[in-house]
Amino acid sequence: xxxxxxxxxxxxxxxxxxxxxxxxxxxxxxxxxxFWYKQPPSRQMILVIRQEAYKQQNATENRFSVNFQKAAKSxxxxxxxxxLGDTAMYFCAFIHPVNRDDKIIFGxxxxxxxxP
Amino acid sequence: xAGVIQSPRHLIKEKRExxxxxxxxxxxxxxxxxxQQGPGQDPQFLISFYEKMQSDxxxxxxxxxxxxxxxxxxxxxxxxxxxxxxxxxxCASSLKGTVLNTEAFFGQGTRLTVV
Numbered sequence: 001x002x003x004x005x006x007x008x009x010x011x012x013x014x015x016x017x018x019x020x021x022x023x024x025x026x027x028x029x030x031x032x033x034x035f036w037y038k039q040p041p042s043r044q045m046i047l048v049i050r051q052e053a054y055k056q057q058n059a060t061e062n063r064f065s066v067n068f069q070k071a072a073k074s075x076x077x078x079x080x081x082x083x084l085g086d087t088a089m090y091f092c093a094f095i096h097p098v099n100r101d102d103k104i105i106f107g108x109x110x111x112x113x114x115x116p
Numbered sequence: 117x118a119g120v121i122q123s124p125r126h127l128i129k130e131k132r133e134x135x136x137x138x139x140x141x142x143x144x145x146x147x148x149x150x151x152q153q154g155p156g157q158d159p160q161f162l163i164s165f166y167e168k169m170q171s172d173x174x175x176x177x178x179x180x181x182x183x184x185x186x187x188x189x190x191x192x193x194x195x196x197x198x199x200x201x202x203x204x205x206x207c208a209s210s211l212k213g214t215v216l217n218t219e220a221f222f223g224q225g226t227r228l229t230v231v
Binding site for chain 1: 149153158159161164172174204206208221222224225227
């Protein structure tokens, strides 16, 4: 069974600093997708970034980038020039889209505080 | 652009009552997922539907049932409510067979409070 592990329950950084959130996963599959979702205090689930496992190039979305290490099954999120609005719960998630069994599996989350 | 719509946004029920949560997927999306997120918890997968048929089942209690209708909207029916059912219920939709298959779009959730 696939699992997603986020080892940092909570983190705090100063505004404008760079922060890295860790995520490891376990799967025997070769074709899968990884995501980082942001859940602000409103509790809406917002997709931050997505990575296809077959792509070696790390995904980047503005201030957000990932370090995808497929062999190590690691998928960390780097937030550069952090802003107060980045304060949220961040979930690492995995999906293996095969046939109809393609539910998203979430990690336990990392609560990120950006301090002024 | 249209997003996933969930209704109601907030719902308060008493123990042993019944609740129905509705989810309207993004137009043309054919797959719907339901998740339950308790306070301070990660989202737990409940059930999913593809083309109006149940495609996968997670930790959904027997007191809960769900279905997807011909217009692809889905309803989660919860009976004999318990205090522990209080949670945020997310619906997500996606479109199989395309790159969007790997990207589920989440609704804003229904916050259910059982008193």
